[in-house]
Amino acid sequence: MYKATWFLQILNSIRSIMVGMKKALILHGTSGSSKENWFPWLKQKLESHGYQVWCPDLPQAEKPNIERYNKFILDNKSFKVDRDTILIGHSSGALAIFGLLETLPKTISVQACYLVGSFKNDLGWDALNELFLKPFDFNQIKHKSRLWYFIHSDNDPYCPLEQAQHLHQQIGGDLLVLPGQYHFSVSTAGEKYRQFPYLYHLIVGNTITSDDVINLYTFMEQKSVQLWIDGGWGVDALLEKQTRPHGDIDVVIQKKDVKKLVNFLKSQGYSEIQRSDSSPHNFIMGNSEAQFVDFHVIKLDEHGNGVYGVKEDGLMYPAEALSGTGMIKCKAVRCISPRWIVKFHTGYELRDKDFHDVLAICKKFAIEMSEEYRKV
Numbered sequence: 001m002y003k004a005t006w007f008l009q010i011l012n013s014i015r016s017i018m019v020g021m022k023k024a025l026i027l028h029g030t031s032g033s034s035k036e037n038w039f040p041w042l043k044q045k046l047e048s049h050g051y052q053v054w055c056p057d058l059p060q061a062e063k064p065n066i067e068r069y070n071k072f073i074l075d076n077k078s079f080k081v082d083r084d085t086i087l088i089g090h091s092s093g094a095l096a097i098f099g100l101l102e103t104l105p106k107t108i109s110v111q112a113c114y115l116v117g118s119f120k121n122d123l124g125w126d127a128l129n130e131l132f133l134k135p136f137d138f139n140q141i142k143h144k145s146r147l148w149y150f151i152h153s154d155n156d157p158y159c160p161l162e163q164a165q166h167l168h169q170q171i172g173g174d175l176l177v178l179p180g181q182y183h184f185s186v187s188t189a190g191e192k193y194r195q196f197p198y199l200y201h202l203i204v205g206n207t208i209t210s211d212d213v214i215n216l217y218t219f220m221e222q223k224s225v226q227l228w229i230d231g232g233w234g235v236d237a238l239l240e241k242q243t244r245p246h247g248d249i250d251v252v253i254q255k256k257d258v259k260k261l262v263n264f265l266k267s268q269g270y271s272e273i274q275r276s277d278s279s280p281h282n283f284i285m286g287n288s289e290a291q292f293v294d295f296h297v298i299k300l301d302e303h304g305n306g307v308y309g310v311k312e313d314g315l316m317y318p319a320e321a322l323s324g325t326g327m328i329k330c331k332a333v334r335c336i337s338p339r340w341i342v343k344f345h346t347g348y349e350l351r352d353k354d355f356h357d358v359l360a361i362c363k364k365f366a367i368e369m370s371e372e373y374r375k376v
Contacts, residue, residue, distance in 0.1 A: 022052065022084055023053070023054075023079070024054070024087075024203075025053075025085060025086070026042060026043060026053065026055040026090075026093075027089040028058060028061065028091075029092045029093050029117075030061060031062045032090070032091075034055040037184070037186055037196075039090075041194060041195045042196055051086075054079040056073075064127070065130040065133075066096065066130070066131060069099060073100060074103065081100070081110060082108060086113070086114065087113045088113075088203075089118070090185075091116070091117045091119075091158070091185075095118065095119070098136045101144035101145065108144070111145070112145060112146065112148070113149065114149045114151065115167070116151045116184050117152060117153070117183050118159065118164050118167055119163045120167055138170040141171065142170070146351075147173065148171050149174050149176060150167060150168045151178065151184070151199065152164040152175065152176070152178070153179070153181035153183070155181075155182060156181075156182060156183050158188075161177065169276070174274070175274035175275070176273060176286065177274070198289070198290045201247070201289065206246070206247065207290050207292075208291055211329075214328055216251075216293070217333055220257075223260055227252065227253055228251070228253075228324070229249070229251065230252050230296060230335070231248070232244065232250070234250065235341060236326075237333050238324065238341065238361060239326075243360060247291075249294070251293060251295060252322070253297060253298070255281075255298065258295065261295075270287045270293065271287075272284070272285050280297065281295075281296070281297040281308055296308065296317075303319060304319035305317065305318050305319050306319075306321075321336050321340035321341075324336050324337035324338065339367055341357075342361055345358050346370055
């Protein structure tokens, strides 16, 4: 049996991480400023969500230069880029993020990068050539952020989608393609880009409500499709209450039923998200509201185990893992069992929400925490 002191230690660690430590750096594009487009709105929204936000006017932005930008950013002693920082770049501001990450010490890896309307070369524009005075080392850069999001439009008049696809292939992460949004700016897409709700919700991750989960689960139930709720909503189902915001829903589904769920989601405006690690047994669909459904596809064997991927790889959801039940509001749902949902929260770089989830499950179901959660 675990000791209560472990919970106090972890709780205090979470508090020390979360209170006053979240930071966001927003970098505008060429000849731009911090006062244009959606930058002031996003700054205010993130500040209301507890972030320290710096959205500077970059020096001589009519001619972006990586070395000049790096010096300007790193000379600001009141804003230190560290592991709790997210970086948001629009247009050439996205390229400035690459340059900044290359300059940071090897020990620093930021929390996430959001690159809006990015590109891979000077686009035939002399004003951009000082962004590419030396090649970016993407093998180094891709390890300097724990999460990567490339946000692009299918009709960007300046930056072809193929260029964002190239960067995504170099770095990995998620490529989120939104139809008809031009360059995500007032000058190209109109006054609606005084705000950017999609990006805000993507960052704070509070888009999937309990009603969304219930509606999806109930619709599939009516189609005789079994779903098991995994991930954060699986944790809250076991706890029988919502304990934190959620930006996605993880579902375990049998291979024979995947097409039904995919077709339903397509009818609701979802499409598959391009990811570097997508596979037939694990992929994500998302919509224009930054809502995501994460598929975990299994094939049940004769023992009731859910084989996950190629059988020879030995990955599975054991029958015991598929025996969980929980409640979301007043709706009973199948979910991953408590001990296995804790086991599945291991083997990767832990995030604040992982500590939150494991702490809550272990406390309710008297499960001993693994060593990696004790070493906080």
